[in-house]
Amino acid sequence: MSILVNKDTKVIVQGFTGKEGTFHAQQCMDYGTQIVGGVTPNKGGMTHLGKPVFNTVDEAVKATGATVSMIFVPPAFVADAVMEAADAGIELAVIITEGAPVRDMMYAKHYAVKKGMKTIGPNCPGIITAEECKIGIMPGNIFKKGNVGLISKSGTLTYEASNQVVKEGLGITTAVGIGGDPIIGLSYKELLPMFEADPKTEAIVMIGEIGGDLEIQAAKLIKEKITKPVIAFIAGQTAPKGKRMGHAGAIVSGSKGTAQEKMEALKAAGVYVVESPADIGATVVKALKEKA
Amino acid sequence: MNIHEYQAKEIFRKYGVPTPRGGVAFSGPEARKVAEKLGGDLWVVKAQIHAGGRGKAGGVKLAKSLDEVEKIAEEMLGMTLVTHQTGPEGKVVKKVYIEEGADIKAEYYLGMVLDRALEMPVMMASTEGGMEIEEVAAKTPEKIIKVAIDPAIGFQPFHARKLAFGLGLGKDEQKEFIKFASALYNVYMDNDAELIEINPLIKTGEGKFIALDAKMGFDDNALYRHPDIADMRDLDEEEPTEIEAKKYGLSYIKLDGNVGCMVNGAGLAMATMDIIKYEGGEPANFLDVGGGANPDTVAKGFEIILSDPNVKSIFVNIFGGIVRCDRVANGILEATKKVEVNVPVIVRLDGTNAIEAAEILRNANIKNIIPADDLKDGAKKAVAAAKGEL
Numbered sequence: 001m002s003i004l005v006n007k008d009t010k011v012i013v014q015g016f017t018g019k020e021g022t023f024h025a026q027q028c029m030d031y032g033t034q035i036v037g038g039v040t041p042n043k044g045g046m047t048h049l050g051k052p053v054f055n056t057v058d059e060a061v062k063a064t065g066a067t068v069s070m071i072f073v074p075p076a077f078v079a080d081a082v083m084e085a086a087d088a089g090i091e092l093a094v095i096i097t098e099g100a101p102v103r104d105m106m107y108a109k110h111y112a113v114k115k116g117m118k119t120i121g122p123n124c125p126g127i128i129t130a131e132e133c134k135i136g137i138m139p140g141n142i143f144k145k146g147n148v149g150l151i152s153k154s155g156t157l158t159y160e161a162s163n164q165v166v167k168e169g170l171g172i173t174t175a176v177g178i179g180g181d182p183i184i185g186l187s188y189k190e191l192l193p194m195f196e197a198d199p200k201t202e203a204i205v206m207i208g209e210i211g212g213d214l215e216i217q218a219a220k221l222i223k224e225k226i227t228k229p230v231i232a233f234i235a236g237q238t239a240p241k242g243k244r245m246g247h248a249g250a251i252v253s254g255s256k257g258t259a260q261e262k263m264e265a266l267k268a269a270g271v272y273v274v275e276s277p278a279d280i281g282a283t284v285v286k287a288l289k290e291k292a
Numbered sequence: 293m294n295i296h297e298y299q300a301k302e303i304f305r306k307y308g309v310p311t312p313r314g315g316v317a318f319s320g321p322e323a324r325k326v327a328e329k330l331g332g333d334l335w336v337v338k339a340q341i342h343a344g345g346r347g348k349a350g351g352v353k354l355a356k357s358l359d360e361v362e363k364i365a366e367e368m369l370g371m372t373l374v375t376h377q378t379g380p381e382g383k384v385v386k387k388v389y390i391e392e393g394a395d396i397k398a399e400y401y402l403g404m405v406l407d408r409a410l411e412m413p414v415m416m417a418s419t420e421g422g423m424e425i426e427e428v429a430a431k432t433p434e435k436i437i438k439v440a441i442d443p444a445i446g447f448q449p450f451h452a453r454k455l456a457f458g459l460g461l462g463k464d465e466q467k468e469f470i471k472f473a474s475a476l477y478n479v480y481m482d483n484d485a486e487l488i489e490i491n492p493l494i495k496t497g498e499g500k501f502i503a504l505d506a507k508m509g510f511d512d513n514a515l516y517r518h519p520d521i522a523d524m525r526d527l528d529e530e531e532p533t534e535i536e537a538k539k540y541g542l543s544y545i546k547l548d549g550n551v552g553c554m555v556n557g558a559g560l561a562m563a564t565m566d567i568i569k570y571e572g573g574e575p576a577n578f579l580d581v582g583g584g585a586n587p588d589t590v591a592k593g594f595e596i597i598l599s600d601p602n603v604k605s606i607f608v609n610i611f612g613g614i615v616r617c618d619r620v621a622n623g624i625l626e627a628t629k630k631v632e633v634n635v636p637v638i639v640r641l642d643g644t645n646a647i648e649a650a651e652i653l654r655n656a657n658i659k660n661i662i663p664a665d666d667l668k669d670g671a672k673k674a675v676a677a678a679k680g681e682l
């Protein structure tokens with residue numbers, strides 16, 4: 001079992017024929033993901049990587065039955081692409097694109113919610129169900145099948161966490177990179193209950209960072225509804241105030257959104273909060289032992 | 293990106309948000325000319341730096357004669373202002389803004405920002421004008437009135453009324469305030485602003501509202517569609533090393549410690565700073581070299597890190613995914629040929645082909661390059677090296 005995507009998930013790629021879209025679609029197909037086609041306006045009718053190209057998402061959905069779209073279009077066009085996917089009845093859009101304007105994502109997200117389409121990202125590595133389906137840019141070989149769910153705002157830190165879990169002899173059910181922008185799609189509060197409901201997932205790792213209050217919202221939800229052990233690391237304990245740390249959303253404004261505040265809230269909710277990012281794997285082992 | 297007060301007020305005027313009349317000056321005589329042109333018998337000389345808290349630090353002064361305008365401007369230009377937002381090193385004043393004096397009957401705070409939890413902009417108002425809004429929020433949160441604005445309906449009169457009643461404004465004043473607030477909403481949305489603060493917003497004796505101060509920040513990702521605003525960027529207000537890094541697609545922020553960090557990915561870069569502190573050291577910087585970590589970016593990274601004389605060791609922490617570690621290892625070796633690295637470099641490469649990468653580094657047998665087994669080992673060695681204990 002897993003959450004959101006599995007070996008049967010049919011995926012189209014928006015921005016299929018571009019350089020990034022092409023490279024990563026091929027990597028996903030090599031991993032086993034069912035990429036059933038792609039969309040590039042004015043290239044409809046072509047075949048790319050052995051799959052059909054469509055002019056619109058609507059056509060692609062009707063012809064292929066795809067339910068998920070992986071989006072690689074440039075930042076200026078990403079909101080349009082997301083809204084087109086929502087309009088065409090896509091169930092989940094995975095937005096890899098980095099650099100989308102916040103205002104655009106605000107409109108796109110509101111429309112997606114209205115249409116009942118889930119979104120992941122933007123500016124994220126994507127989602128992977130280990131050894132079944134990879135929709136994104138993460139290195140698939142790092143994610144071995146297992147019983148740990150993973151939710152993370154950061155790309156390479158997701159790989160780091162998964163690698164530590166795997167080195168401990170465990171593995172991953174599904175890993176979701178939710179992105180570090182100010183407005184993102186699915187976050188902890190939606191994904192934690194999904195992992196709670198997934199029979200295969202026995203522990204959940206969440207990687208957060210400074211800025212915003214998604215981790216605080218997560219702490220509240222964990223206290224009330226999550227029975228599986230949660231292990232958390234919050235990046236940016238040493239980040240200075242008022243400086244944007246790479247990710248658009250990773251900024252401590254005034255005294256709000258610090259790592260300390262998030263770590264305390266999570267600790268109070270019974271989460272295993274690790275101070276050193278090197279201790280994630282070992283703490284998962286410890287949490288599972290204590291649960292047993 | 294942030295802009296100066298005088299630039300924000302230029303944008304305000306375009307949208308019909310009232311501001312006092314004023315002009316920029318780069319010298320005392322220039323300031324005098326601006327004041328002369330404005331006329332009247334009372335002026336305000338304001339230091340233009342990208343930081344709040346200027347008033348308390350001596351960056352905002354009243355002048356009652358043209359001689360006084362010139363004298364104050366001359367004193368202010370070149371002065372280092374230290375406010376709670378500049379950090380202890382302060383900021384050098386390179387331009388001043390001369391404004392006509394205003395008839396202040398009451399002072400308020402008015403601001404707009406994205407509420408990340410609600411995923412829509414909020415407008416905030418308070419009767420505590422002139423006070424730090426952070427302080428008001430901490431001590432008397434009931435004095436801040438907030439309205440969230442669903443972009444699907446835009447700013448409506450009821451939003452403005454809620455704020456106006458919260459501020460205790462009378463009937464005639466409300467009309468003026470609604471006009472002001474609606475125009476401000478357009479400034480925010482049309483220009484992809486990230487933040488607007490007017491502190492203070494003043495009510496004049498005639499019951500008009502005027503933005504006496506103005507602070508604006510913008511979404512960097514949207515600047516491509518606002519070339520006029522992008523042109524307002526003032527490089528004097530930014531760290532030269534951060535500007536240089538950006539040119540090469542690197543994201544660099546200088547800190548006060550002595551362990552340099554070079555990492556791929558923003559989250560891992562923050563985590564690397566954290567683990568250095570956890571292991572008893574102090575990080576010298578945040579540096580994200582991006583996903584690629586090729587020889588050129590790595591070489592530039594070394595150059596930028598080493599421009600900080602405090603750096604005593606460097607921790608290279610790369611998690612190789614699609615970019616394989618063996619390639620990164622070769623890139624690091626190549627980079628050390630381009631840039632002279634005279635401090636110990638601890639290299640931790642993990643992920644795809646990590647074992648091959650370790651062998652490449654070992655075989656190269658360069659004295660300064662010390663391979664690490666994992667994240668913890670790397671952090672420990674980097675901290676020890678900075679203390680001269682490795």
